[in-house]
Amino acid sequence: xxxxxxxxxxxxxxxxxxxxxxxxxxxxxxxxxxxxxxxxxxxxxxxxxxxxxxxxxxxxxxxxxxxxxxxxxxxxxxxxxxxxxxxxxxxxxxxxxxxxxxxxxxxxxxxxxxxxxxxxxxxxxxxxxxxxxxxxxxxxxxxxxxxxxxxxxxxxxxxxxxxxxxxxxxxxxxxxxxxxxxxxxxxxxxxxxxxxxxxxxxxxxxxxxxxxxxxxxxxxxxxxxxxxxxxxxxxxxxxxxxxxxxxxxxxxxxxxxxxxxxxxxxxxxxxxxxxxxxxxxxxxxxxxxxxxxxxxxxxxxxxxxxxxxxxxxxxxxxxxxxxxxxxxxxxxxxxxxxxxxxxxxxxxxxxxxxxxxxxxxxxxxxxxxxxxxxxxxxxxxxxxxxxxxxxxxxxxxxxxxxxxxxxxxxxxxxxxxxxxxxxxxxxxxxxxxxxxxxxxxxxxxxxxxxxxxxxxxxxxxxxxxxxxxxxxxxxxxxxxxxxxxxxxxxxxxxxxxxxxxxxxxxxxxxxxxxxxxxxxxxxxxxxxxxxxxxxxxxxxxxxxxxxx
Numbered sequence: 001x002x003x004x005x006x007x008x009x010x011x012x013x014x015x016x017x018x019x020x021x022x023x024x025x026x027x028x029x030x031x032x033x034x035x036x037x038x039x040x041x042x043x044x045x046x047x048x049x050x051x052x053x054x055x056x057x058x059x060x061x062x063x064x065x066x067x068x069x070x071x072x073x074x075x076x077x078x079x080x081x082x083x084x085x086x087x088x089x090x091x092x093x094x095x096x097x098x099x100x101x102x103x104x105x106x107x108x109x110x111x112x113x114x115x116x117x118x119x120x121x122x123x124x125x126x127x128x129x130x131x132x133x134x135x136x137x138x139x140x141x142x143x144x145x146x147x148x149x150x151x152x153x154x155x156x157x158x159x160x161x162x163x164x165x166x167x168x169x170x171x172x173x174x175x176x177x178x179x180x181x182x183x184x185x186x187x188x189x190x191x192x193x194x195x196x197x198x199x200x201x202x203x204x205x206x207x208x209x210x211x212x213x214x215x216x217x218x219x220x221x222x223x224x225x226x227x228x229x230x231x232x233x234x235x236x237x238x239x240x241x242x243x244x245x246x247x248x249x250x251x252x253x254x255x256x257x258x259x260x261x262x263x264x265x266x267x268x269x270x271x272x273x274x275x276x277x278x279x280x281x282x283x284x285x286x287x288x289x290x291x292x293x294x295x296x297x298x299x300x301x302x303x304x305x306x307x308x309x310x311x312x313x314x315x316x317x318x319x320x321x322x323x324x325x326x327x328x329x330x331x332x333x334x335x336x337x338x339x340x341x342x343x344x345x346x347x348x349x350x351x352x353x354x355x356x357x358x359x360x361x362x363x364x365x366x367x368x369x370x371x372x373x374x375x376x377x378x379x380x381x382x383x384x385x386x387x388x389x390x391x392x393x394x395x396x397x398x399x400x401x402x403x404x405x406x407x408x409x410x411x412x413x414x415x416x417x418x419x420x421x422x423x424x425x426x427x428x429x430x431x432x433x434x435x436x437x438x439x440x441x442x443x444x445x446x447x448x449x450x451x452x453x454x455x456x457x458x459x460x461x462x463x464x465x466x467x468x469x470x471x472x473x474x475x476x477x478x479x480x481x482x483x484x485x486x487x488x489x490x491x492x493x494x495x496x497x498x499x500x501x502x503x504x505x506x507x508x509x510x511x512x513x514x515x516x517x518x519x520x521x522x523x524x525x526x527x528x529x530x531x532x533x534x535x536x537x538x539x540x541x542x543x544x545x546x547x548x
Contacts, residue, residue: 022048026093027086027117037147040099044144047084047095050074057090061122070121080128082141091117092124094131096144101136110136174234178244181219182253192216192250200243201235216250258313265295265310266337272297275338276345277371278309279329281317291317291328295338296345296514309514312336343371349379377521378511385504397493398445400484401452404459407477414474417465421458431455446505453498460486503531 024047029035050056056072072092077083084095094101094113101114112118113131120127131137185192194214203209207221224232235243269275275297284290293312298305315332317325333340408414419432431451452459463485466478484490507528510516535542 022087024048025086025088026084026095026098027089027091029093029098031098031115035099041148043099044095044148048087049077050085050087056085059121068122072121073124076124076128080132082132082137082144083128086117089117091119093117094137094140096140097131097137100140100143100147170230171234171238173230174238175244177223177228177231178220178249179253179257181216181223182250183257184219185215186254186257190215193247194218197247200240201245204232204235217245220245262312262336265312268299268308269295269297269310270337270339270342272299273339274298274342274344276347277329277333277343278347278376279325280349281320281325289317289320291315291325291332293329293332296347307515307517340368343368345374346371347374347376349376377525378508381504381508381511385501388500393489393493394497397490397497398449400481400490401449401494404463404481404485405448405452407481408459408462411474414462414466418455418458418462421462421465422455425458425461426455429454446501446508449494449497449501450505453494456485456494499535500532503528 024043026043026047029043056074058069058071061068061070072085076092077085082094082096083092085092092113097110097114101110103110103115109115112120112127118124118127182192192215194212194217196211196213197217201217201220201224204221204224207218207225209218209221220231220235224235235245238244275295278294278296279291281289281291292314294309295312296307296309299308300306313332313336315328317328319325319328330340408418422429422432431454460482463478463482467475467482469475485494507524510524511521
């Protein structure tokens with residue numbers, strides 16, 4: 001007796017589904033054809049999957065006089081991960097067997113779920129469970145899993161390039177960490193080097209090493225111990241000739257950072273169009289003559305104009321003649337990308353090779369007539385004050401202050417005696433020692449003289465204490481200095497210096513500010529001149545009062 005009488009579809013959407021084309025429909029896979037690995041991989045991992053709102057076709061089955069309305073169940077796809085539904089064939093396939101199973105399994109030709117879709121939905125669960133236990137299915141499933149785990153896109157050359165690209169990407173991230181460490185040290189103005197600054201980082205996760213490797217290597221260790229896995233992998237696996245942690249690489253990174261900063265600054269200067277150049281030469285600790293170059297310009301942002309001063313860089317100067325310095329300055333500014341036709345000012349100190357009107361940098365740079373020369377105002381003030389202190393009495397006072405300051409600062413023991421005296425006699429003072437006396441910068445000399453005047457009583461007391469010590473050389477010098485600074489002539493000149501320099505100190509500081517313009521400069525100078533003139537006019541009256 002026939003159990004199945006008929007099988008018909010009652011889904012109204014089926015004609016529409018037949019007309020639609022589904023991407024990577026599992027029913028479109030052609031067994032036995034020359035299919036490449038990429039296509040196999042796509043059908044295994046990216047085949048068409050019905051969406052949540054997809055409606056499976058319904059079928060009417062009549063078995064033994066009974067009518068059943070059946071449709072494919074989405075739960076079967078969840079239970080059997082190897083199962084895939086084909087809307088075009090209106091049935092299910094085992095994607096693993098479809099791609100990797102042989103044509104014959106167990107002595108018979110494979111049909112259902114392999115060469116033909118499974119359409120008998122009444123016994124679907126039973127058929128699927130039996131298929132899962134077949135030997136050929138288990139073998140095909142293993143082949144599919146191994147294939148997906150080992151498959152990579154492209155041929156051997158492309159695979160090697162991909163691996164190299166991944167390694168390069170990891171190296172870039174590690175190098176970015178190294179650069180960030182150098183930038184951090186630069187921003188915080190701390191040294192990079194240590195006693196040991198070469199070779200591999202042994203035990204890189206430990207930043208508490210016995211030897212002081214310097215800030216740079218210590219910060220690398222700190223980043224690694226804080227979870228920088230890319231940097232850890234790099235320092236452990238990179239070859240010795242490509243660690244990028246040597247002092248030479250550090251200097252290269254610093255140079256590149258400086259060039260990037262300068263490029264940004266040059267763009268701002270050229271955008272502002274007009275600018276003034278500032279230059280000076282000095283020797284560094286290595287006894288190399290360095291030519292420092294700065295630029296002043298007006299920055300206009302959102303309609304707000306701000307005066308800016310930017311440091312462009314140091315350039316080694318071999319020939320210090322005016323002609324050579326001028327050529328060096330012009331060629332350097334041109335190489336940095338500055339538009340020299342927009343120079344409207346130049347500022348140097350007063351030495352002949354810079355300010356000379358015939359052979360100085362000022363004269364040679366007259367190829368740019370708009371570049372008006374201005375002698376550095378702060379330097380001019382220093383020269384005026386130095387000339388004003390040319391009297392023998394003032395010179396002697398300044399020398400005495402310098403000698404006493406150096407006498408205390410050259411000995412920790414004498415510095416301690418002075419500190420204790422200040423605490424005992426001047427508890428309200430914010431200074432615990434005298435400030436070093438600067439030979440060239442009068443802005444520093446201002447403060448040194450002011451502090452010396454404030455701590456005068458403690459200095460005299462400390463010299464008296466040193467006179468009683470066993471060190472006869474120190475005692476003799478203390479006796480000499482005490483006699484010199486307790487002299488009425490010294491005290492008179494000290495008070496004069498303190499009074500005058502107290503007025504010019506603020507002016508000296510402001511003249512070195514980055515945002516001072518010529519109008520503000522002239523106003524400050526006129527105000528100081530007025531105060532000094534008032535003091536001069538009332539000098540006799542001032543000195544005749546008891547407070548003097």
